[in-house]
Amino acid sequence: MNSEASLDPILSAAWHMPLSIAERITFMRSSALVNSTWADIFNLVALRDVYIPSAAFSDHFLQRLCAQPTTVASSSGSFERLLDCFRSLARPHIQPTRTANLACQSLTIQITNDDVYPAKSGHMRLPMGGVLDSLLETLDAWSLAPNLRRLSIEYVDTGFEDIFNRVGLAALPPQITHLDLRYSFSDAMPIWLVESLRRKQQRQRRFGWTARGVTRLSVTGAGESTITDLLFTCPNVQTLGRERGSVQT
Known part of the structure; x- marks a missing residue:
């Protein structure tokens, strides 16, 4: 070799x-x-x-x-x-x-909360969320990365509702068939806040996007309400993988 x-x-x-x-x-x-x-x-x-x-x-x-x-x-x-x-x-x-352009098969982006005490400001600061929106919109508008099949989004120290309001996913390129979502919490996040965010997982009332081209969904660290809503936004999922996940840095 x-x-x-x-x-x-x-x-x-x-x-x-x-x-x-x-x-x-x-x-x-x-x-x-x-x-x-x-x-x-x-x-x-x-x-x-x-x-x-x-x-x-x-x-x-x-x-x-x-x-x-x-x-x-x-x-x-x-x-x-x-x-x-x-x-x-x-x-x-x-x-x-x-x-x-032809080489890209998977794309991974980490969206991290810049304020581990979001209650202070009333909202979480997720600057990489805007980067994801812009990236997906550009890929779709210019028909780039034709062999891209998997989009992985790693949420760190966030709640679970951001994904449903992420406007860039409305422009999810049609060649992406696998959506992989991972939720985790770092050691900097207070345990009481982690538990509070987990308890607040509820069914969403509004959805900013639908991804009919997604046939495979992987979810780590989210509860049943979030998974149910994801299946609603991705109605053609044929394969669902789920893991409980763990606290990690």
């Missing part, structure tokens, strides 16, 4: 670990610095299963989908090399016809 083939499953397993946003950005930066083979394989893995850690990277990713094939350019700074890695496509000797 050559080094390229052996690295793919290793990097893929590491890339899919439940990393924090800071850890994932560190992984991305580091992978651009190891060596050219490592960077090439990481580029393939990260373009296939895309994680959006920030608003800036979301913009960069969209630019990347529209980019023409280029080669990796060398630069001195680690952040610049990271951007070079993602601006480029996979090196020609690995897979000459692969492009970022």
